[in-house]
Amino acid sequence: MSKSSRPQGGVRAGRAKVDELRQAQRAAERRSRLILVAAVSAVVLLIAGVVGFTVYNDVSNRPSLDAVKTYTVTRDHTTDPVTYEQTPPVGGNHSPAWLNCGVYPEAVPDVLAVHALEHGAVWVTYRPDLPAAQIDTLKESIPDTYMVLSPREDLPGPVVASAWGTQLVLTGADDPRLAEFITTYRQGPNTPEPGAACTGGSDGELPPTTG
Amino acid sequence: MTEPTRADGPAADHRDDVAGQDGGHRTGRGRLFLTGLAALLVGVLGTLWVVQARSSAPTDFGADAGFARDMQTHHAQAVEMALLVRDRTDDETVRTVAYDIVTSQQQQAGQMYGWLVQWGLAQTGSRPPMAWVGGEHAAAHAEPDGSMPGMATPAQIDELQGATGVEAERTFLRLMIDHHTGGVAMAQAAVAEARTPEVRTLATAIAAAQTSEIELLQEMLDARA
Numbered sequence: 001m002s003k004s005s006r007p008q009g010g011v012r013a014g015r016a017k018v019d020e021l022r023q024a025q026r027a028a029e030r031r032s033r034l035i036l037v038a039a040v041s042a043v044v045l046l047i048a049g050v051v052g053f054t055v056y057n058d059v060s061n062r063p064s065l066d067a068v069k070t071y072t073v074t075r076d077h078t079t080d081p082v083t084y085e086q087t088p089p090v091g092g093n094h095s096p097a098w099l100n101c102g103v104y105p106e107a108v109p110d111v112l113a114v115h116a117l118e119h120g121a122v123w124v125t126y127r128p129d130l131p132a133a134q135i136d137t138l139k140e141s142i143p144d145t146y147m148v149l150s151p152r153e154d155l156p157g158p159v160v161a162s163a164w165g166t167q168l169v170l171t172g173a174d175d176p177r178l179a180e181f182i183t184t185y186r187q188g189p190n191t192p193e194p195g196a197a198c199t200g201g202s203d204g205e206l207p208p209t210t211g
Numbered sequence: 212m213t214e215p216t217r218a219d220g221p222a223a224d225h226r227d228d229v230a231g232q233d234g235g236h237r238t239g240r241g242r243l244f245l246t247g248l249a250a251l252l253v254g255v256l257g258t259l260w261v262v263q264a265r266s267s268a269p270t271d272f273g274a275d276a277g278f279a280r281d282m283q284t285h286h287a288q289a290v291e292m293a294l295l296v297r298d299r300t301d302d303e304t305v306r307t308v309a310y311d312i313v314t315s316q317q318q319q320a321g322q323m324y325g326w327l328v329q330w331g332l333a334q335t336g337s338r339p340p341m342a343w344v345g346g347e348h349a350a351a352h353a354e355p356d357g358s359m360p361g362m363a364t365p366a367q368i369d370e371l372q373g374a375t376g377v378e379a380e381r382t383f384l385r386l387m388i389d390h391h392t393g394g395v396a397m398a399q400a401a402v403a404e405a406r407t408p409e410v411r412t413l414a415t416a417i418a419a420a421q422t423s424e425i426e427l428l429q430e431m432l433d434a435r436a
Contacts, residue, residue, distance in 0.1 A: 029241060036245050102365075120334075143335060144358070145284050179337065187324070187334035195321050199291040 063176040065184060068168045075118060075192060079209040082111055087154050088125050089114050090162045097207045101198035103139055104150040112202050116148055117164045119196035120187035124178070125152040126159045134158075134173035141178065146186050146198050164190050268330040274404035277343025278414065279323040280336050282397060285359050286316040286323075289390055292363065292383060295371050299379035304431060308424075312387070315420070322413060341397070345404055350396035361393015377435055384432040391421040391428070 073091030082093050089110050098115035099108055113123050124138060128151045138149055138159070152160075157169035161178055163185035170178055187194060269275035293309035293316075300306065327334055336342075341353040341360070351360060358364075363371075363386045371382045394417065401414035 033241050033245070036242055040245070040249050143284075144340075145287055146334075183333050183335045183337055189328075195317075195324060197287070197290070199287065200294055 063180045065168065065177060065180055067177070068166055068181065070166050073165055078111075079207065082114075084110060084114070086162075086167060087156065088123065088152050088160060088162055088167075090167045091117060091165050094118065095202075095207060098196075098198070098201035099148060100201050100203055101145055101148055104148070104204065106150070106204075107152050108148070108150045108204055109206055111206065112204065113148055113150070115201070116198060117162065118192050119146075119198055120164075120191035120194055121146045121148050121198055122182050122186045123148040123150070123162045124159065125150055125155055125162070126173070127151070127155050128153065130158055130173070137173035138178075141173070142182065143186065147182070161185075163188065164192055166190060269332070269405075269407060269410075271332055271336065272338065272343070273406065274343045274345075274401060275407050275410045276327065276330065276332050277336065277338075277341070278397065278401040278405060278410055279326050280334060281340050281343070281359055282394075282401075282417075283320045283323045283334070284340070285362065285390075285394055285397065286320040288362055288368075289316050289387065289394070290320075292368070292371060292386055292390070295368075296379055296383035299371075299375050300377070302377075302380055305380045305383065308427070308431070309383070312424075319413060319417065322409075326407075326409065343404070344397075344400045348396070348400035348403065351393075351400035359393060360396050361390040363390065381432065381435050384428050384435070388425055388428050388432065391425045395421045395425070 071086060071090050074093055075091065076093045077096045078093045079095065084092050092114055093111075094114035095109070095111040096115075097112060098119055099112035099121075101116060101121050107128075117123055122142075124142060124147065126135065126138060126149075130151070142149060155169075158172050159170040159175065159178070161168045161170060161181045163181070166185055168177060168181050290313050293312040297306050297309045297313075324334065339353065339357060341351060344351045353359060354362070367382075367386055371379060371386060374382050398414040398418035398421070402411055402418060405411050405414060
């Protein structure tokens with residue numbers, strides 16, 4: 001274009017040169033705009049990617065409660081001895097008195113502990129031969145209230161977490177599923193009597209037998 | 212229109228510079244425009260996010276959920292101590308104050324339980340007690356042993372459990388003054404940091420009620436010195 005216009009005269013040649021420069025300038029503008037758009041898009045994509053990955057990572061790394069077993073259980077009061085279908089029990093008929101929440105160094109009566117479960121407590125039981133360090137870990141990792149911790153014979157695993165109608169057999173005190181179980185089931189939606197106390201009951205003594 | 216004249220002039224050598232300057236200026240303007248657009252986008256998204264966050268249910272880590280969980284535990288111990296002293300003294304004044312504490316705090320704890328259910332959050336948080344309190348409310352921070360402010364230790368509960376008569380009254384009044392002092396600090400932190408009106412309203416009421424009750428308890432304790 002500029003070549004053909006050159007013989008036409010100085011004005012045209014100058015105009016062509018200007019057009020050429022303008023075009024080059026526009027191209028440069030387009031390029032820099034493109035670069036800017038690409039850079040902004042890259043930053044946005046990067047942020048979206050980081051956020052997405054963090055969320056995905058958080059969700060997928062959460063300990064799975066798939067192994068939690070659920071049961072349908074009765075809930076009458078009785079002062080008679082009760083044989084439970086699960087070990088340790090996750091519900092069923094129980095004493096009129098509930099076990100006070102807290103840490104027990106000795107085994108506690110099932111009929112009392114079941115009543116604490118009914119009030120929303122999570123009962124963490126461990127084999128009597130569990131190493132002392134692991135027992136300490138358990139003591140430190142549980143909330144102050146609505147929790148019962150006690151040793152128990154005949155457990156299906158080193159540590160077992162139970163709430164009303166639910167149970168999870170754990171590999172030990174450092175099993176990451178324990179915290180997840182407590183968060184989900186302590187005073188959880190499975191609680192038959194939300195708001196009922198976990199104090200003012202029994203420290204382990206059975207109430208006198210009636211009729 | 213003026214450009215051809217300029218291009219024809221003796222300053223032809225100058226043109227590249229002029230064009231270059233001009234182009235740089237335009238690119239700068241374009242960049243400014245795009246930056247402005249990006250800032251606007253961020254601003255709009257940020258505003259939407261804040262509006263959404265304010266109108267939606269409280270989060271698992273916020274002050275609303277933290278207060279609703281921790282104050283339930285705190286109230287539960289007040290109820291426990293009040294019931295203990297009612298069984299250990301015949302003094303009508305102390306028994307009346309204890310009755311007041313049992314019924315009001317149990318009802319308040321029920322409200323907090325209900326909030327968490329409504330918000331779709333667990334009653335148990337994944338963070339330690341009082342972790343929801345910001346740095347400016349030091350009085351509401353957890354004790355060095357990790358417990359909430361004003362909570363009686365298991366040994367102090369045992370002490371109350373083992374006492375009777377005026378000794379039980381004194382122990383109860385002493386423990387309950389500390390308990391209320393911690394409770395007021397927690398409630399004040401919630402008034403400042405919670406974002407739902409229901410939490411701020413109840414926290415305001417708790418702070419006021421327990422502040423005035425501390426005075427009453429102190430007078431009762433002085434009368435039994």
